[in-house]
Amino acid sequence: MTITRRTLLKLASLAPAAKIVGIQMAHADDRTFRHALTLFNDIKYPADFKHFDYVKPDAPKAGRVRFGLVGSFDNLNPYTFKGEAGGAVQNDTLLTSSLDEPSTEYGLVASGVWHPEDRSLVVYRLRPEARFHDGTPITPDDVIWSMQALRDANPFYNAYYKNIAKAEQTGEHEVTFDFGQKGNRELPLITGQLPVLPKHWWTGKDASGKQRNIQETSFEVPLGSGAYVADEVKLGTSIHLKRVADYWGKDLAVNVGQNNFDTIEYIYFRDANVAFEAFKGDQFDWRTESSSKTWATGYDFPAVKDGRVIKEEIKLEQVEGMQAWALNVRRNKFQDARVRQALNLAFDFEWANQNLFYGQYKRSRSYFNNSEMEAKGLPSDAELALLNPLKDQLPAEVFTAEYANPLNDTPQNKRKNLRQAAKLLSDAGWAITQDGGKNVLKNAKGEQLTVDFLLDSPLFERIALPYQQSLELLGIGVTIKTVDSAQYERQVQNFDYDIVVGNWAQSLSPGNEQREFWGSEAAKRTGSRNLVGISNPAIDKLVETLIFAPDRESLVTACKALDRALIWNHYVVPMWYIDYDRTARWDRFGRPDKLPDLSTGFPTIWWWDEEKAKMVKQK
Template identity: 50%
Template sequence: MTISRRRLLKTTAFAALTPVLGGIGSLPLSEAAQAQPAAAAGSAEWRHALSLFGEIKYPAGFKRFDYVNPDAPKGGTVRQIALGTFDNFNIAVAGVKGNIAGAVGLIYESLTTASLDEVSTEYGLLAEAVSHPEDYSWVSYRLRAEAKWHDGKPVTPEDVIFSLDSFKKYSPQYSAYYRHVVKAEKVGDREVKFTFDGPGNRELPQIVGQLTVLPKHWWEGTNASGQKRDIGSTTLELPLGSAGYRIKDFSAGRNVVVERVRDHWGAKLAVNVGRNNFDEIRYEYFRDGTVALEAFKGDQVDWRTENSAKNWATAYDFPAVAEKRVILEEFTNRSSGIMQAFAMNLRRDKFKDARVRRALNFAFDFEEMNKQIFFGQYKRIASYFEGTELASSGLPQGKELEILETVRADVPPEIFTKTYTNPVGGSAENVRSNLREAMQLLKEAGYEIRERKLVDAKTGAPFEIELLGEDPSFERVMLFFKPSLERLGINVSVRTIDATQYENRLRSWDFDIVVSSWPESLSPGNEQREYWGSQAADQAGSRNLIGIKNPAIDKLIDRVIFTKDRDDLVAATKALDRVLLWHNYVVPQWTYNKVRTARWDRFGRPPEPPKYGQSGFPSIWWWDAEKAAKTGGRS
């Protein structure tokens, strides 16, 4: 089981809004490009790709990515599940106002796009070339002359600048994320230059390259009723995009249909060959996961990603599976790690003492939960970068130790002498021992038992916790945790509310403990400020839900961002991981390094999925009419 509804950096449908680390690769210029002057003063060579330290697989002029089928047929419809609801197509205010429709991410493009068989490498999409100096103090992107909006108008530097300004103005999350971009300016007919607030941040060129580009002329125009559009408000007017899909139809809160743009300007670009193969992609919305599962069984949707261990173990014993008309398959996740946890709100006094936070971890019997609820499928998370080479382990050594020495006075001393571990339950003896340890920590933090209730020893105020969620399927997890907390004398309530209420409470920091997750790429960088940085702690809508304000962590985040090579990045990230763990900000939950999928057997795919793209569905899959005829239900 994982958390999927929050919009997360580096992993969401809005991949074009997220960062990937930068480096360079050369690009031979077209005749038209050669006729243009070089990039602005202090210019550098034009490049066709960006990667952290110049590790670029595909040379200039490449024909396609290796993992696609260039002859994949076009056609067919795929129906997918979306949970919750939606009331907004305006991504500039996503996460701040309304509930964004997930499908809207398919209609927009960014300056660059990622390959799925390399670590954080980007190639030109709306932009044909990129240039930046050796000190990374600015970057210029040159747009393709053929790039067009769906209404036929060209994509311009003005669109790029408008998009950056809109995200910075209306989204607190991205205002913080793009705060290092101090100026964006048009410096040529098709060239836009971004100036940064300082040199040395290797990630910034690609952060702006990943910017989702919006049509300025459309947003500054009027709708069919003659009313001026407002980029700062939610809307259900069909938006204008530039990508290989556009929204065809929708029913508010129920479904969204996108259709393939048959005359798409970029269909023949190397980065798009073998992609966007379905004529239509439908997103069917369900308020309840159980109903969504039954809809899949009833052939109302074609594809399902299964996040429940219980369902995976018990819910797929139906005739279509036995008859091989429905295929169950797991795909290994090599592209990211994750921290999923019970997250405590440090803005509330009762969670400010690290001993209290550690005590709650001692009360969590993961091993018994894994056995009873999850059929033993999961592994306990022991790192904020779980599942990657960036996860810390053992005692700090070498370069990691050198980095930690720079903050020794400001971090828990145990970092240097003890290996971080989660308490281990799973037996009556372990549980009793863990609860005794938890009670001792709570006493040291100033609490005591009175009339079988945990209270503040000075004020007599009871210790109370609300476990807040939006997903009914997670109630069983919270209810499993509740008795252990109550054995410590804590008064615990479990509350599940709808998605809109939940988002509003998160934005106003109105919660005790929620379940949240922070996915991590293989190349962490500026998003760490959004996750754990002091400035983000007070920004409504930021991903620093915990409310961390710690100068040592800020310093380590900067070290991650300003690394010079891969070895230094790994060491700096491990140091950051270790400090986060030893502050006990969360009660880590569990993870599973594979993506469980179920599908009606109607699709074709390349023989091997891309190394860092999991299944690659639906972007590089296609409709297989012969298979579809055998499954029945629809042609």
């Protein structure tokens, strides 16, 4: 189960549409509503819990926190896939996650939840006190409307909530969703992730009398219901949020000790180098560092040396998903797996790690790195039970070898890998010819093999440029193009690229989002996260097996089988990962003695420390 996206302010997963119609459902007297849902394990916090263990319940409510983001935004409606949205609105969800359990959600807008053992439907009871910021109650009608409106507005939600077939108000404060299928263990929980939107606002008119449309971009701040509300927006430049003093949910156990800052500000910078200089100049407070070079060499400025800026590596218990050069197999030139494998042989990770990354990274060898779901060794008997029926549709190596990336650790290995890549390209029908003293690969039609890298950050140019040199030695023509974030988003949504940087974050409980990553239906749908364009019946079958796994052991087995099928198809050129967060902050904040296992919790469970802030100012 994953909810992620490219930036701090954007949503990360989404789903296909089914029309919501009425449900004929008898009320069973023996239904027992619970305060929380979990996938497989026991729920940690009982119904009468007062707060999560990882918060300070009496944390002071004061101060401010500022974030610096690279890019811009041209839209304030985060629910459409059009445009680049800024995070100007917060809408509470039916359930909310804890940060120290991998797959448990507790009631937020919903006070209780129930589903039958077969998970064919789920029922939510809403809190009568739940309110939007204009004081209007949150109703079952808002929940039902939100589900359909989000699926109509965004391919992500259309896919994520694909299996919700019907919805109806089944009580004064009760909503029932029917899934039209049994056994999808994750559907009740991902339904709980639904942001509840104000139907009356979205179906109304703006101040100028224009009808609002959730499917279109907008410069109007939408009505929310969360702990913060936008009070100032400078389009494309900054968004300023203030804490809602009378927020309806502030005293709920799931919110105690959280949302402690009076204000939160997001400041946008067009260039990553400018953003870093702004951080050094105390123009914003927190960085999660993405550049290994900057982490190794950039934090030597006076504020770090005198302790005003804290540089900290925070280790988390998390799966490291696949980051890679994603090869768009919708393009004919990438449909032959031998071509894709050749591109991996030419990528010199070892040189990049030593010369560009200061040895900070490990090479990705799995779509579930650093977890029990990573496929290692040869398939187990349980994995073979899933893989053998698909044997004719999978590479032979799935059954006979443990995957390992090519090593370019010595000059001899580099030459060996390039020779192997050249042979694979030749076997795939690409022959080397000479053009002005350069090697050029052409097929029988005389077409040259060229690849275009589409990037949205100069940080990746320094990685793509040496890769370009290796590819050109093989006779492949290479173009590297870096564009602004808005253009990049448009091209990626329309699959208008040869190669982009793909990043598929994984949770400790993978589920329905795997359809969005690798499914055949997602490959055809504009805006999906199937960046590679995978349309493989064997992959589809393994994804469905994973989604309908009845227990944790079966889930892990299905993940390993899927991992083998994906990695041996050479859909991507694996990059790298680290198993900790590189963070830097101006030392103005307090935090709980022990952070939760799954997140830094910043800024939600941190708080403003007035004494520290005074010390920073005095130094």
